[in-house]
Amino acid sequence: MPLDSKTLCLGALDAGYNTGYDIRKAFEDGPFQLYQSLSYGSIYPALNALLADGLVTCTEQAQDGRPDKKVYAITEAGRTALRAALLQPLGFDRLRSEFMFALAFAHLMSPGQVSRLLDDYARGYRELAEDLACTDADPPPGRRFLVRLGQEGCLTWARCVEKHRAALEADLTARDPAVAAGAGTGD
Amino acid sequence: MPLDSKTLCLGALDAGYNTGYDIRKAFEDGPFQLYQSLSYGSIYPALNALLADGLVTCTEQAQDGRPDKKVYAITEAGRTALRAALLQPLGFDRLRSEFMFALAFAHLMSPGQVSRLLDDYARGYRELAEDLACTDADPPPGRRFLVRLGQEGCLTWARCVEKHRAALEADLTARDPAVAAGAGTGD
DNA sequence: ATCAGCATGTAAGCCGTTACATGATTAC
DNA sequence: GTAATCATGTAACGGCTTACATGCTGAT
Numbered sequence: 001m002p003l004d005s006k007t008l009c010l011g012a013l014d015a016g017y018n019t020g021y022d023i024r025k026a027f028e029d030g031p032f033q034l035y036q037s038l039s040y041g042s043i044y045p046a047l048n049a050l051l052a053d054g055l056v057t058c059t060e061q062a063q064d065g066r067p068d069k070k071v072y073a074i075t076e077a078g079r080t081a082l083r084a085a086l087l088q089p090l091g092f093d094r095l096r097s098e099f100m101f102a103l104a105f106a107h108l109m110s111p112g113q114v115s116r117l118l119d120d121y122a123r124g125y126r127e128l129a130e131d132l133a134c135t136d137a138d139p140p141p142g143r144r145f146l147v148r149l150g151q152e153g154c155l156t157w158a159r160c161v162e163k164h165r166a167a168l169e170a171d172l173t174a175r176d177p178a179v180a181a182g183a184g185t186g187d
Numbered sequence: 188m189p190l191d192s193k194t195l196c197l198g199a200l201d202a203g204y205n206t207g208y209d210i211r212k213a214f215e216d217g218p219f220q221l222y223q224s225l226s227y228g229s230i231y232p233a234l235n236a237l238l239a240d241g242l243v244t245c246t247e248q249a250q251d252g253r254p255d256k257k258v259y260a261i262t263e264a265g266r267t268a269l270r271a272a273l274l275q276p277l278g279f280d281r282l283r284s285e286f287m288f289a290l291a292f293a294h295l296m297s298p299g300q301v302s303r304l305l306d307d308y309a310r311g312y313r314e315l316a317e318d319l320a321c322t323d324a325d326p327p328p329g330r331r332f333l334v335r336l337g338q339e340g341c342l343t344w345a346r347c348v349e350k351h352r353a354a355l356e357a358d359l360t361a362r363d364p365a366v367a368a369g370a371g372t373g374d
Numbered sequence: 375a376t377c378a379g380c381a382t383g384t385a386a387g388c389c390g391t392t393a394c395a396t397g398a399t400t401a402c
Numbered sequence: 403g404t405a406a407t408c409a410t411g412t413a414a415c416g417g418c419t420t421a422c423a424t425g426c427t428g429a430t
Contacts, residue, residue: 002289003288003289005390011288015291020409020411021407031291034284035287035288036283036284037281037391038390039390040411041390041393041412044410045411045412063409065398065399065400065408066398066399066409067398067408067409068410069408069410070410079295082292082295083295086289086295086296087296090286090289091285093282093283093287094282094283094284095280095281095282095283096222096223096281096283097221097222097280097281098190098277099277099280100221100280100333100336100337101190101222101223102190102273102277103332103333104198104202104218104219104332104333105201105270105273105327105329106332107328108266108270108273109270113274114329124279124280140291141293141355141359142290142292142294142301143291144355145290145351146291148351149287149351150287160336160340160343161336164332167332168328168331168332171328175328207382208379208381208382224418224419225418226420227419228383228417228418228419229418232383232384250381252426253380253381254380254382254425255381256380256381256382257381
């Protein structure tokens with residue numbers, strides 16, 4: 001349990017996201033989007049718990065035309081706690097891909113359906129790579145590493161899919177003579 | 188909710204894993220390990236629900252020296268349900284990486300700690316790639332695609348990490364003059 | 375001897391997501 | 403007008419993981 005919602009919030013705070021609203025964006029559209037997720041229902045209780053533990057401070061900030069803000073800042077104790085959590089043994093990556101699982105059963109779908117799935121999937125990763133490009137200027141070394149790897153990872157994964165799809169599609173049409181002959185099977 | 192535990196079990200059954208025990212292995216060490224996970228607490232209730240719905244059949248099989256087995260088989264209705272679930276709009280991949288998140292805060296760690304994390308991580312993916320190699324012979328096209336992509340994906344990800352780590356490590360030592368000078372900071 | 379593997383199942387608990395509640399402003 | 407953005411928070415629901423219960427065999 002190294003990375004619970006409290007640790008995640010501490011990290012976001014250290015990275016410069018300083019309200020609950022902003023923290024969510026860090027995990028929704030920001031540099032962490034690929035690797036972790038966190039929603040309001042976890043963030044706000046976590047921030048309150050961190051405040052009670054003295055790991056963060058909070059300054060209420062009135063704004064005109066906008067709702068009041070609670071601006072949080074990580075304390076020295078908070079940074080120590082973050083460091084400690086990060087150095088505990090980390091669990092290995094866990095990828096959940098509905099797409100990959102679904103494609104294992106390509107033989108139950110029509111070739112057209114499979115091709116559409118592959119198109120969407122590869123496009124999704126290419127778009128993700130672009131989204132990751134737009135992040136803050138001059139980040140610390142670790143965050144730069146994270147963003148670069150994310151971009152390159154998404155792109156190479158998309159390419160990998162595109163490279164191997166031909167073999168899959170060929171195998172499928174070979175198994176489905178009607179389609180191979182151009183008859184159309186109610187696709 | 189396309190891929191709930193019932194759908195996952197139907198898929199494993201279609202892939203030839205035919206007991207609760209075996210299904211777990213399919214998600215623990217088998218071809219699905221990279222993409223989905225499922226534990227006993229989900230599998231056995233799911234199988235019973237599927238049986239009640241007529242989507243699978245069950246034959247009890249006594250064994251000598253081993254506990255009795257319940258051998259399940261997917262029915263035509265089950266295959267139809269699986270196909271239907273797979274064609275519903277699929278959620279996009281979700282990667283959870285404690286490592287990547289942790290590395291975003293490399294500036295809070297010593298260079299030595301960072302290097303050790305990187306070593307372990309890359310090695311983990313190389314080992315995973317090897318594990319994936321050992322799977323069944325003559326799988327359907329989709330499963331072959333899944334395994335190939337998994338192997339290549341793990342390997343290229345490991346290489347990607349190894350390619351970019353030098354820049355990270357250089358940035359870190361540049362920021363930490365004591366280490367750069369070889370003084371040693373209680374690492 | 376002791377541990378890992380085979381084999382099925384239950385129950386509790388944790389944690390996160392989802393939906394709801396509130397409300398002003400700006401852009402389309 | 404209507405939707406999206408900013409902004410904080412609560413409550414319920416759902417589902418998965420973990421731990422427990424049971425028990426025999428074969429390997430170390």
